[in-house]
Amino acid sequence: MEEKNVHLDTLQDIKQMMERSSRFISLSGLSGIGAGICALGGAFFTLRMISSEKDKGLDYRQLAFDTGSDLQHNLLLIGGITFVAALMVAFIFTYMRSVRTGNAIWGTTSRRLLWNTMIPLAVGGMVTLRFLQLGYGGLIAPTCLLFYGLALINGSKYTLTEIRWLGFSELLLGIVNLWMIGYGLLFWAFGFGVLHIVYGAIMWWKYEKK
Numbered sequence: 130m131e132e133k134n135v136h137l138d139t140l141q142d143i144k145q146m147m148e149r150s151s152r153f154i155s156l157s158g159l160s161g162i163g164a165g166i167c168a169l170g171g172a173f174f175t176l177r178m179i180s181s182e183k184d185k186g187l188d189y190r191q192l193a194f195d196t197g198s199d200l201q202h203n204l205l206l207i208g209g210i211t212f213v214a215a216l217m218v219a220f221i222f223t224y225m226r227s228v229r230t231g232n233a234i235w236g237t238t239s240r241r242l243l244w245n246t247m248i249p250l251a252v253g254g255m256v257t258l259r260f261l262q263l264g265y266g267g268l269i270a271p272t273c274l275l276f277y278g279l280a281l282i283n284g285s286k287y288t289l290t291e292i293r294w295l296g297f298s299e300l301l302l303g304i305v306n307l308w309m310i311g312y313g314l315l316f317w318a319f320g321f322g323v324l325h326i327v328y329g330a331i332m333w334w335k336y337e338k339k
Contacts, residue, residue: 161329
């Protein structure tokens with residue numbers, strides 16, 4: 130009986146070693162929560178800016194997506210700051226977890242994860258910028274959600290399985306948003322804010338609570 134338990138423990142150790150070598154498992158649930166809070170903060174400031182334009186009697190949609198307008202520049206600035214802040218928060222919490230678990234944050238697996246997520250994100254960024262130039266403002270939010278979902282699904286084979294389901298959720302939101310043009314900010318806040326917080330809480334509870 131004891132010999133059987135020893136064999137089971139050995140197999141479990143081998144499984145864990147293989148998992149560490151083939152998947153980037155240092156992602157922290159707190160990273161998702163922090164990124165989600167940053168996204169909600171960005172959405173809040175965007176809403177305030179849009180509301181101020183409405184109070185002036187201006188059509189914010191026309192101004193926001195009129196190339197070279199001040200509002201467009203401000204919205205792009207908010208988006209850029211939000212992205213950088215979320216990225217920094219995610220990196221800090223992931224780095225802290227990698228130190229605690231003793232897993233290297235940079236290696237073959239993490240490079241593959243980065244490469245597989247960056248390609249869809251880079252293409253999505255170019256498509257988004259082109260939509261801005263053409264004045265297709267209503268397509269910006271669903272495009273972001275769709276390409277981000279594709280990036281998560283594409284990179285999920287190199288990290289935790291839950292990332293794939295987050296990607297599918299982002300895809301679903303993006304598709305629905307295509308038929309609900311004009312509610313982009315709401316979908317954007319839910320997809321990048323609420324879903325990240327929910328995902329992060331689940332990941333923390335499942336892998337880090339102990």
